[in-house]
Amino acid sequence: xxxxxxxxxxxxxxxxxxxxxxxxxxxxxxxxxxxxxxxxxxxxxxxxxxxxxxxxxxxxxxxxxxxxxxxxxxxxxxxxxxxxxxxxxxxxxxxxxxxxxxxxxxxxxxxxxxxxxxxxxxxxxxxxxxxxxxxxxxxxxxxxxxxxxxxxxxxxxxxxxxxxxxxxxxxxxxxxxxxxxxxxxxxxxxxxxxxxxxxxxx
Numbered sequence: 001x002x003x004x005x006x007x008x009x010x011x012x013x014x015x016x017x018x019x020x021x022x023x024x025x026x027x028x029x030x031x032x033x034x035x036x037x038x039x040x041x042x043x044x045x046x047x048x049x050x051x052x053x054x055x056x057x058x059x060x061x062x063x064x065x066x067x068x069x070x071x072x073x074x075x076x077x078x079x080x081x082x083x084x085x086x087x088x089x090x091x092x093x094x095x096x097x098x099x100x101x102x103x104x105x106x107x108x109x110x111x112x113x114x115x116x117x118x119x120x121x122x123x124x125x126x127x128x129x130x131x132x133x134x135x136x137x138x139x140x141x142x143x144x145x146x147x148x149x150x151x152x153x154x155x156x157x158x159x160x161x162x163x164x165x166x167x168x169x170x171x172x173x174x175x176x177x178x179x180x181x182x183x184x185x186x187x188x189x190x191x192x193x194x195x196x197x198x199x200x201x202x
Contacts, residue, residue, distance in 0.1 A: 033145035062105035122177035133185025
């Protein structure tokens with residue numbers, strides 16, 4: 001099933017135009033990691049973790065919007081993606097409460113730090129960060145794709161900025177919050193992050 005059909009299955013045929021626009025956004029030529037493949041991977045993992053969520057469909061909707069706006073030269077992509085979600089979903093038959101929850105979840109991906117009782121947030125954040133716990137070859141491809149998205153940044157500054165991101169992640173008490181994702185990804189993610197950090201500092 002292609003992405004547009006997945007959207008229709010989730011949100012209904014009258015909203016197909018939203019799925020079409022989002023699909024086009026994830027296909028923008030400047031993207032190297034934050035692509036349709038990333039969106040599909042996040043949606044797949046949300047489906048796997050759906051039993052942990054309080055409102056799995058709200059998490060699915062948030063997954064669609066979480067990188068809808070992506071400009072590597074700006075620092076407010078999550079905020080802009082959340083605003084886009086609020087505008088586009090306001091014209092659907094979704095309840096105001098559901099739209100507000102989707103907006104909140106998209107904003108949460110700026111920090112990936114859901115509260116202990118925030119099961120929806122935990123599912124979305126775990127799905128978004130699952131790439132960190134992938135096998136070494138896939139992780140290396142992810143890291144290379146991120147570098148390509150920041151090709152405009154000189155190596156010295158990229159290494160410093162990326163190291164800051166990696167150290168921030170490694171300092172978290174837990175990268176993953178749902179029991180399934182923690183068991184499946186936490187150990188390997190920390191190994192991958194440490195390896196990338198070592199290579200950056202080499």
